[in-house]
Every structure is written in C-alpha cells, then in structure tokens.
Amino acid sequence: MSAKSFDVVVIGAGPGGYVAAIRAAQLGLSTAIVEREHLGGICLNWGCIPTKALLRSAEVFHLMGRAKDFGLSADKIGFDLKAVVKRSRGVAGQLSGGIGHLMKKNKVTVLMGEASVPSKGKVHVKTAKGVEDVSAKNIILATGARARELPGLEADGDLVWTYKHALDPVRMPKKLLVIGSGAIGIEFASFYNTLGADTTVVEVMDRVLPVEDAEISSFAKKQFVKQGMKIMEKAMVKKLDRGKGKVTAHIEVGGKTEKQDFDTVISAVGIVGNVEGLGLEALGVKLDRTHVVTDEFCRTGVDGLYAIGDIAGAPWLAHKASHEGVMVAELIAGKHPHPVKPESIAGCTYCHxxxxxxxxxxxxxxxxxxxxxxxxxxxxxxxxxxxxxxxxxxxxxxxxxxxxxxxxxxxxxxxxxxxxxxxxxxxxxxxxxxxxxxxxxxxxxxxxxxxxxxxxxxxxxxxx
Missing domain, CATH: 3.30.390.30 (FAD/NAD-linked reductase, C-terminal dimerisation domain)
Structure with missing residues (x-):
C-alpha cells in the first residue's frame, strides 16, 4: 500500500486518543487514528462505562431490597446475571459505535491494526489486509494500560479474573476474594457483594481506597463492613493454590500467614502501560516503570512525539486522558493551551x-x-x-x-x-x-x- 501523509497520527482510540483526533481535525489538521481492538478503548468497552452499567443494576437491586423503607412492597426479587451483563455490554456497544460515527463526522481516517513507530514521523500499521505505512508530522501515543499481573496471581479466566473477566463473568461467585482496593477492586467488590457474593477484600496498604483522604476511607470501610464485606488491610496474598472449582489463598497479615478458600479471585493490583512493540526505546523515548516520561505538555523529548493518558502516568483516569488529548492537539495547531494539573483532576469511585x-x-x-x-x-x-x-x-x-x-x-x-x-x-x-x-x-x-x-x-x- 502507498504511504499516506498526515499532520497528526494518533495511536490508540481510547478516551485520550479519539478526543485528541477529534480536536486535531476540528483545528484543520489532517488526522488519522490507529486502533488494534475497539474504538473507545478500555474505558468504553471494558472499563468505566460497562462497570457503571453493572453497578447501576446492583444499586436498583439493593433499593428493591429496601422497598419496605419507602412504603413499597417488592416480592421475590432476584436477578439474572446474564441479563445484567447483557445490558452492560449493550451500553458499551452503543457508545463504541458512536465513536465510529464521530470519526466519520470529523473526517478522521481510521486504521484498524497494530501500530509501531519505526522512525521519527513514521507509523507502521499491521492491518488485517496487510501493512500500511503512514508519515506524520506529529504522533500522539495514547495506547493506554492493562491490568498488572503479579507472579503466581496471574488470571486464568476461570478461577482468577482480571476486570475483563469480571465484566463478563463465567458464573456468579459465591465466595469472592478481591485483591486490591483501589477504584477497580472496590467497584467489583461492591457489585458482587450487593448481588450476594460472600466478599473479602485484601489491601496491602494500611487502608482501603488508599489514595483517598484517610477519614473518607475509614467512613467508606465502615459502610462496606456493614454490607457484609470482609476487609483485610496491611495484608498480602502471597500465593494461590488452584484446585478443582476452588482457590486456596495464602494471606499474610500481621506477620502470620492464613489460608482461606474461595471459588473466585479478582486481581485488581494496578496497571502497567502499553509501551511494548511500539519501538520507543530505539527512538530515544524515556520510560519509567512502563510509563512514558513527558513534560507538563505531554512532550516526550523526541521532536513531534507526544504521550497522553494512562501511558503517560498517573492519575490513570479517562477524563485526564481526554483533556490531555485536547491540550496536545491545540499545542500542535500553534495555540497556547494550559497544562493539565494532576491535582485539579477529580477522582470518582462508584462503589456503594x-x-x-x-x-x-x-x-x-x-x-x-x-x-x-x-x-x-x-x-x-x-x-x-x-x-x-x-x-x-x-x-x-x-x-x-x-x-x-x-x-x-x-x-x-x-x-x-x-x-x-x-x-x-x-x-x-x-x-x-x-x-x-x-x-x-x-x-x-x-x-x-x-x-x-x-x-x-x-x-x-x-x-x-
């Protein structure tokens, strides 16, 4: 295929990438976006949006159980997990389709495939039909991140799940262990606990939701415990013995190791940046623990190469990625945007x-x-x-x-x-x-x- 030339090529079509592409196109720059899986990225397809749809079902279910408090009656309330998941997938699908429409409307060229950057200003895309090489004055890396896997605690999709398995579960857990109490861990703990799973949360730090204010963490923990969750703080899952239909977790807490059996484990111990296979080292891009090092304007130090969103480090939030995408597009177009200040970005967790x-x-x-x-x-x-x-x-x-x-x-x-x-x-x-x-x-x-x-x-x- 012949080489095409663009003002901007964005790699990754999550909330950082697709927003950067739209803003670049609005500013009159010829723009292409490369995506290997789904338009909308993790956020729309396997993250923010479908989890909120699941949590909404759990919230309604919880309220139905409290009908009497409101002078109402609801008998034989129950749930159909398949139908709950189907609604969640439908919401995600509707929004992902909407991104395709926005790309067309803004005349952004969409290339579905795997991208690498062989040299400055060049993007190599492996598509289903073959290989396409494009040149770009500016390249925006928006490849996002994936779940961190700890040795011995790797997901298998059956007994041990990542967030992806938890969104489309093979069964309703009866006895659930959630490793990690950040936003992802606590949202899934909240969802499955509300639907009746006997839920234990293990957190290595001294409190749940460790990035929040200590008073808020402590208040939230009291509510979780009241709802029947078991919370183990300053605790660590050392290993998992996988058997038939059960997992024995070795949990180290207070200097002792105790064993507990579960039928399902969700690992939510953080994320790692998708930096592999892009050719970044050869370009001279600095990496720090799987994240691209940038300045306040998301510049990588390599001329014409920017990194936004999760790949560029904390806070790992969709709205931060989108805002950085807009900022970089405006910078490329010669405008004078303000840098995004991490401490001005709100964090939201949709547990109950x-x-x-x-x-x-x-x-x-x-x-x-x-x-x-x-x-x-x-x-x-x-x-x-x-x-x-x-x-x-x-x-x-x-x-x-x-x-x-x-x-x-x-x-x-x-x-x-x-x-x-x-x-x-x-x-x-x-x-x-x-x-x-x-x-x-x-x-x-x-x-x-x-x-x-x-x-x-x-x-x-x-x-x-």
Whole structure:
C-alpha cells in the first residue's frame, strides 16, 4: 500500500486518543487514528462505562431490597446475571459505535491494526489486509494500560479474573476474594457483594481506597463492613493454590500467614502501560516503570512525539486522558493551551457508597506545609439525603488558612460523583472560602452539604 501523509497520527482510540483526533481535525489538521481492538478503548468497552452499567443494576437491586423503607412492597426479587451483563455490554456497544460515527463526522481516517513507530514521523500499521505505512508530522501515543499481573496471581479466566473477566463473568461467585482496593477492586467488590457474593477484600496498604483522604476511607470501610464485606488491610496474598472449582489463598497479615478458600479471585493490583512493540526505546523515548516520561505538555523529548493518558502516568483516569488529548492537539495547531494539573483532576469511585475527591487530602496539604482549616458536614444533616433514604455520608473540605484557597474536597455518599464537579470548577476559578460562602445553593439538594462543609471550616455551620 502507498504511504499516506498526515499532520497528526494518533495511536490508540481510547478516551485520550479519539478526543485528541477529534480536536486535531476540528483545528484543520489532517488526522488519522490507529486502533488494534475497539474504538473507545478500555474505558468504553471494558472499563468505566460497562462497570457503571453493572453497578447501576446492583444499586436498583439493593433499593428493591429496601422497598419496605419507602412504603413499597417488592416480592421475590432476584436477578439474572446474564441479563445484567447483557445490558452492560449493550451500553458499551452503543457508545463504541458512536465513536465510529464521530470519526466519520470529523473526517478522521481510521486504521484498524497494530501500530509501531519505526522512525521519527513514521507509523507502521499491521492491518488485517496487510501493512500500511503512514508519515506524520506529529504522533500522539495514547495506547493506554492493562491490568498488572503479579507472579503466581496471574488470571486464568476461570478461577482468577482480571476486570475483563469480571465484566463478563463465567458464573456468579459465591465466595469472592478481591485483591486490591483501589477504584477497580472496590467497584467489583461492591457489585458482587450487593448481588450476594460472600466478599473479602485484601489491601496491602494500611487502608482501603488508599489514595483517598484517610477519614473518607475509614467512613467508606465502615459502610462496606456493614454490607457484609470482609476487609483485610496491611495484608498480602502471597500465593494461590488452584484446585478443582476452588482457590486456596495464602494471606499474610500481621506477620502470620492464613489460608482461606474461595471459588473466585479478582486481581485488581494496578496497571502497567502499553509501551511494548511500539519501538520507543530505539527512538530515544524515556520510560519509567512502563510509563512514558513527558513534560507538563505531554512532550516526550523526541521532536513531534507526544504521550497522553494512562501511558503517560498517573492519575490513570479517562477524563485526564481526554483533556490531555485536547491540550496536545491545540499545542500542535500553534495555540497556547494550559497544562493539565494532576491535582485539579477529580477522582470518582462508584462503589456503594460512592466516593469522590479533588485536590489535596488533609494529610497531603499539611505535608506540603499548609496551615489548614478543615470543614465537614454529614449527610444525616441534609433534608434531601434523608428524603432519598441515603443518610450515610459526609463532605469534607480543606482550605489554606492564610489565603482561603480551597486545597481539597473529599466526599463519600449518594451521588457524590456528580457533586464533586462543583468544587472542581471552584478550584479552576481559584475560588476562596468567601466566594463559596456567598454562593446561594438551591434547596433541597445534596449540594447544600458542600456549602455547609465550607461554613463548618470557618465555624459558621448552620445545620449541625
């Protein structure tokens, strides 16, 4: 096939890559995107979107079980796991198809195949029909990441699962072990536990959801335990003995090793960047523990070569990848975008209760030398939360005592993944406590707790 030439070639069509391609095309750059598997990447097909569809089914199931609390009756409630999964796959399929439409609409050339970068400005694509070589003034690496596999704990799709197996399960686990309590681990633990699996979560750090504020982690843990989950912190799965229909896990905790049997294990111990097979070392790209080293504008140090999203390191979040994609497209088009600040990116976890945060935890703010003012407000003090039957939760805000800058916000409870955006905008606009206190929040809403938490930091809380 003849060589084609583009202004921009994007490798990987996940939330970083496809967004970068759309923005580049909008800016008048001739653009191609290479994808080896699915448009939409892991996020749309095997990550963010299908997991939320599963968790929504679990949430409705949980509410049906509480029908009596709302003066309703629901008899013989049950679930059909196949149908739950089918709905989730349908949601993913609908969105993945939508990406194809967006590529056409924006006149982005889509090449389905495996890409490598043999030399600067050249992309080599192995497609089903053969090989295609394209040249590009700019190349954006957006190849994402995959599940980390620990020696002896490798997934086999039957007894030991990765997130992919957990999204399309071969059976409903009866006794489930989840290794790792980050967002992925705790979301699957929450889903299967709600549907009735006897669930144990093992976390190597001293608390579940270890990147969150300690108070939020501790609050969430109490709720998980109340729902019947077993949580083992400062614990490590040393090995798995696989038998017929069961796995014996050797769990080291408090200096002793105990053995427990499970029928299913989900490994969620982090991710590694998809950096292999691209030819990066030969180009002189610096790698650090499977991630491409970049500057604040996602430049790799190799002229015309950028890396965005999970391959470029933490935070490993779809919305960070998308924003970086837009930033890089604008940089290539000669505009002057702002760099993406990791501490301004919110994290959302869709377990039950939900967890969301932005900025620094209280501990991190103190470690950075800030004199802090901290406010808290519980869901139990909010009319809407009580009316919803969701009185378990809290909002926490951290301010710089000297300037009134909002350093961080942390929440646990119903719908906090939607509420966090208010604080994200506040931080983007460099809001102070004064601005937030003078903002009139609508009533009755859960968002009023955001106001009260700010008031609490300054000794002015009303409803507590």
């Amino acid at each position: 209760p939900q967890v969301a945060s932005v900025g620094y935890t209280e501990a991190k703010a103190k470690e950075l030398g800030f004199d802090v003012k901290v406010g808290r407000f519980p869901f139990i003090g909010n009319g809407k939360a009580i009316a919803l039957g969701e009185a378990e939760g809290m909002v926490k805000t951290v301010f710089d005592a000297k300037t009134g800058e909002l350093l961080g916000a942390h929440m646990v409870g119903a719908e906090v993944t939607e509420m966090i955006q208010g604080y994200v905008i506040g931080r983007q606009l460099e809001t102070t406590e004064e601005d937030l206190m003078n903002t009139v929040f609508p009533h009755p809403t859960l968002s009023e707790m955001m106001h009260e938490s700010v008031l609490d930091a300054y000794g002015r809380v009303i409803h507590m």
